Amino acid sequence: MTSNQPYRSGTTNRRVDPFAAFALAWPTLSADETDDALAELEDWIDWLRDRYHLDHRHLPHCWALHSELIEELSALHTAWQHSYAPDADGSAPLRWHDAFDAGRQRLLDWVARTGCRPDNHREHL
DSSP states (O other): OOSSOEEEETTEEEEOOGGGOOOOOGGGSOHHHHHHHHHHHHHHHHHHHHHTTOOTTTSOTTGGGOHHHHHHHHHHHHHHHHHTSTTSOTTHHHHHHHHHHHHHHHHHHHHHHHTOBTTBOOOOO
């Protein structure tokens, strides 16, 4: 593994630039910026799903239609990028896994609230 943490999305290998990682304020993004940010986040989520064997209880296929899931996943993604930055200290990945553990529980709670199932998306009431 190189200093930039690679992750596999489909059949292409992408490198994350940890120096370009910053927290997104999603409500401030234009429609085009939102689309671009969601596409980048989706690549990482695909990797995350495969790497940690997450299923629909944590990551429903309709995650991008739920603002609360976008916010949680975006925060985890930003923290992950910083944890694996070349200048991160050696314990940063362990701290990310602690945050991920808490994040997985929040994802379970959020997904349960949505009522979405693998074959059925539910709109917010």
